[in-house]
Amino acid sequence: MKIHSTYMAIVLATVIMNAENHECKNYVLSASDQSLIDMMEHYLHTSRKEECPPPIKTSNSGVTYVRWGKKSCPKGAEIVYTGQVGGTQYGYRGGGVNYLCLPNDPENGQHQSYGNNQVYGSEYQLSSSMKPSGWSESMADKEVPCSVCYQKHRSTVLMIPGRKSCYKGWNSEYNGYLMSDHNTHFRRDFACVDINAEPVDNKNGNEDGAVFYPTRTKCGSLRCPPYTNETDVLCVVCTK
Structure with a gap:
């Protein structure tokens, strides 16, 4: 040229x-x-x-993720909406295996008479002998909130099971405990529930639905070390 x-x-x-x-x-x-x-x-x-170099354009790209167990987003992230966790009832063979973050301001469809109820709420399933470290037993049977968060200028989001901190070069959004359905129920996704989880409200009734149980490790096929037998499974959500 x-x-x-x-x-x-x-x-x-x-x-x-x-x-x-x-x-x-x-x-x-x-x-x-x-x-x-x-x-x-x-x-x-x-x-x-x-x-001449082209002018620098401000990127509008970003990533979204669900913060399970909280009504708000971490500092620095925008809240898209807040809601409550839902999903298929724990005893159903069919339906989705993933948890849903259902918004608190739904646009509801028409009433139907057929029988295929799929979307239930979610509750924490805890007891004095089965709860994450630091959590109160009073959270048992309370409904689970969630929030969908938007982090600007990031291109990917990653949930890391078994850690409470991100690897070098990644930014921590929040950390918590890995939770899912009970091992005697039908399979469900794992979700990273915030370490400072809260309930939707003070309602206390055992209505089940898409339930959250704490999980723990089991050594054998899982190598110990580096893991430890029968401990809380930590998790962290990272962006980059």
């Missing part, structure tokens, strides 16, 4: 010089001369423009 630009500049200078050295000082450029000069100027202008 520089070679072409230099060549075109020489051609342009030559045309102008020849015109100025013409015997007739009161010369008038011919249409072809003016056309050539205009073409050279346009070429040089556009070639110089291409060499």
